[in-house]
Amino acid sequence: MSQLIRMDSSGHTTLAEWTADDPASVEAAVAALRAELELGYFAVVSHGEGRAEQVRELPVDAPLVILRRPIAGG
Amino acid sequence: MSALTDGTLPTEGALPELGSVYWRPRVTDASLRRTGRIWTTITVAHTVPFVAVAGLLLVLNPVTAAVALMALAQAWIIPELYAARGANVLRSRAPVDEHAERVSVGLLGDLLDDRARDLHRATGMVLERGALGVWLIGEAGAVLVRPGGRRVHCYCVKVPAPELPTGDRVAHLLLALRTDETGFATVANLAFSGARWRLSRRLKAPVRDALAPAVAAARRIG
Numbered sequence: 001m002s003q004l005i006r007m008d009s010s011g012h013t014t015l016a017e018w019t020a021d022d023p024a025s026v027e028a029a030v031a032a033l034r035a036e037l038e039l040g041y042f043a044v045v046s047h048g049e050g051r052a053e054q055v056r057e058l059p060v061d062a063p064l065v066i067l068r069r070p071i072a073g074g
Numbered sequence: 075m076s077a078l079t080d081g082t083l084p085t086e087g088a089l090p091e092l093g094s095v096y097w098r099p100r101v102t103d104a105s106l107r108r109t110g111r112i113w114t115t116i117t118v119a120h121t122v123p124f125v126a127v128a129g130l131l132l133v134l135n136p137v138t139a140a141v142a143l144m145a146l147a148q149a150w151i152i153p154e155l156y157a158a159r160g161a162n163v164l165r166s167r168a169p170v171d172e173h174a175e176r177v178s179v180g181l182l183g184d185l186l187d188d189r190a191r192d193l194h195r196a197t198g199m200v201l202e203r204g205a206l207g208v209w210l211i212g213e214a215g216a217v218l219v220r221p222g223g224r225r226v227h228c229y230c231v232k233v234p235a236p237e238l239p240t241g242d243r244v245a246h247l248l249l250a251l252r253t254d255e256t257g258f259a260t261v262a263n264l265a266f267s268g269a270r271w272r273l274s275r276r277l278k279a280p281v282r283d284a285l286a287p288a289v290a291a292a293r294r295i296g
Contacts, residue, residue, distance in 0.1 A: 005181070007178070007181070007238065007242040007245060007246065008238070008242075009170075009171070009174060009237040009238060009239070010173075010174050010177065011173070011174040011175070011176070011177020011178040011180070011181065011239055011241070011242065012177060012181050012242065042090060044249045044252075044253060046249060046252060047252075048187075049187065049190075049202060049203060049252075050202065050203060050204055050205075050252060050255075051252055052249050052252030052253045053253065054087070054090070054253050066181075066245075066249060068233070068245070068246045068249055068250070069234075069235055069246065070090065070091050070094075070233070071091055071231055071232065071233050071234075071246055071247060071250050071258075071261060072091065072094065072231070072232065072233075072234055072261065073095070073229075073230055073231050073261055073262050073263035074163075074214055074215060074230030074232045074262075074263060
């Protein structure tokens with residue numbers, strides 16, 4: 001089961017869960033991801049140390065997609 | 075325009091936040107070396123005149139020893155202040171909400187291997203190897219230990235959302251770093267560049283304990 005989660009004040013919130021062979025769950029996850037991207041979140045898939053990929057479409061095969069906010073120099 | 079961003083997306087694969095600092099040239103290995111040399115030159119320029127004045131005063135008239143000592147103190151204090159500013163990028167704040175902290179640290183742990191997870195548990199810092207060197211990531215900044223382990227660059231960078239728990243704040247920086255390391259170093263504000271030992275003296279335990287493995291890892295790639 002793949003997850004779309006958003007880092008927020010609660011630690012994180014799971015916005016969607018899907019499996020590649022369940023089109024309805026994928027569709028719901030796509031909609032949830034688009035809504036968060038519209039709000040300005042960035043979606044990232046981490047591939048271990050030193051590697052992560054920012055995505056704008058739901059990577060259906062990814063086990064975990066994390067939504068983060070923009071960072072800035074302090 | 076979205077609610078969270080105000081810049082345009084740069085090239086594919088680049089950190090989107092680069093759009094908000096479009097005037098900055100992208101950090102490279104060569105630019106980091108150049109920056110290091112500039113910081114060393116500035117430090118020497120701040121220090122040497124005071125030392126020279128102190129020496130001259132003592133030679134001209136030993137009665138001015140008190141003034142000479144003040145000049146020497148100045149020569150010592152200025153580099154220390156710079157190093158203290160560098161150490162501040164790894165400062166921590168009190169947890170906001172215990173449950174949220176646990177949840178966020180759990181998510182962060184999922185992004186780390188066992189050794190990095192243990193180091194974070196002990197020190198609150200995340201160690202990440204990159205192409206530019208070895209990074210130590212805190213919740214409001216990051217320290218880059220350059221290959222060889224002798225020089226560090228301290229960066230102020232954070233997610234401007236104070237309500238986020240500690241683990242999430244670190245995870246934001248970690249994911250941005252993994253997405254685009256040189257972009258991350260470009261977006262971040264450089265607070266200090268100098269000798270590792272100068273930074274180490276200004277760090278408090280347990281953060282100082284996290285610097286040692288980062289330096290060891292940087293020596294291996296140096």
